[in-house]
Amino acid sequence: MKxxxxxxxxxxxxVVSYGSANVTRVTVNDTSRKDSPVRLIGEVVATEDESVxxxxxxxxxxxxxxxxxxxxCGDENRDCGALQDQYPRD
Amino acid sequence: xxxxxxxVGLCKISIHETSQDDIFFSAQVFEAGTSRAxxxxxxxxxxxxxxxxxxxxxxxxxxSVEFVQFTDGTTWGDSELAENILRxxxxxxxxxxxxxxxxxxxxxxxxxxxxxxxxxLIPIDSMQQLYKEKGDIGPVNRSDPRRV
Numbered sequence: 001m002k003x004x005x006x007x008x009x010x011x012x013x014x015v016v017s018y019g020s021a022n023v024t025r026v027t028v029n030d031t032s033r034k035d036s037p038v039r040l041i042g043e044v045v046a047t048e049d050e051s052v053x054x055x056x057x058x059x060x061x062x063x064x065x066x067x068x069x070x071x072x073c074g075d076e077n078r079d080c081g082a083l084q085d086q087y088p089r090d
Numbered sequence: 091x092x093x094x095x096x097x098v099g100l101c102k103i104s105i106h107e108t109s110q111d112d113i114f115f116s117a118q119v120f121e122a123g124t125s126r127a128x129x130x131x132x133x134x135x136x137x138x139x140x141x142x143x144x145x146x147x148x149x150x151x152x153x154s155v156e157f158v159q160f161t162d163g164t165t166w167g168d169s170e171l172a173e174n175i176l177r178x179x180x181x182x183x184x185x186x187x188x189x190x191x192x193x194x195x196x197x198x199x200x201x202x203x204x205x206x207x208x209x210x211l212i213p214i215d216s217m218q219q220l221y222k223e224k225g226d227i228g229p230v231n232r233s234d235p236r237r238v
Contacts, residue, residue: 024100024149026097026099026100026151027151028152028153029150029151029152029153030153030154031152031153032153032154032155033154033167036154036155036166036167037160038155038158040153040155042151042153043151044100044149044151046101046149049133051131051132051133051134052097052100052105052132052133053131053132054095054128054130054131054132054151054153055127055129056093056127056153057126057128058120058125058127058128
């Protein structure tokens with residue numbers, strides 16, 4: 001009985017190690033402009049079924065957020081710091 | 091938000107994709123200082139069997155944020171890349187307004203006759219799914235168009 005259990009365990013280990021040996025992970029390099037309001041951290045995984053999974057974490061910068069902006073802040077590249085902090089967000 | 095993604099060396103073919111994500115109709119705003127996860131799947135695209143097939147390139151993945159619109163309407167980045175997603179938003183917004191108008195003038199039955207019509211617009215599709223799940227017009231009617 002003990003021998004049978006050991007054999008099953010050995011098969012499971014071999015399947016797991018085969019699977020992990022064929023998965024490729026690559027860290028995503030964020031090539032956004034330096035003044036981008038969003039930063040990316042992510043990885044790409046090539047899987048057994050030959051598909052590619054992209055997993056990203058998106059983080060907004062403090063003063064360049066995708067939320068309500070103070071009218072005086074204007075648009076894109078202007079960082080209005082403390083003025084924006086006083087403005088109510090959605 | 092529009093992102094460009096490039097992946098080389100992981101598949102037989104390189105992937106050059108533009109990802110478009112519009113949260114205009116979502117209840118949640120992507121607020122300052124917060125993070126959110128984004129996951130997508132591509133393929134199957136075939137794995138390289140030899141170094142020659144993969145062009146002897148090291149697997150590499152890059153992604154860049156190209157366009158962002160803030161909730162006050164101001165934008166950052168290349169607005170040309172966002173033309174398509176903004177057009178789809180415009181169409182969805184008008185369809186939601188039309189449904190509201192039909193509901194107000196023709197009542198529930200007129201609304202239910204119009205709602206299931208085939209559409210490629212994601213917010214309308216979400217309303218259709220909501221009605222299918224709930225089997226009740228209430229949750230659909232109560233959903234703010236910006237919250238679909």
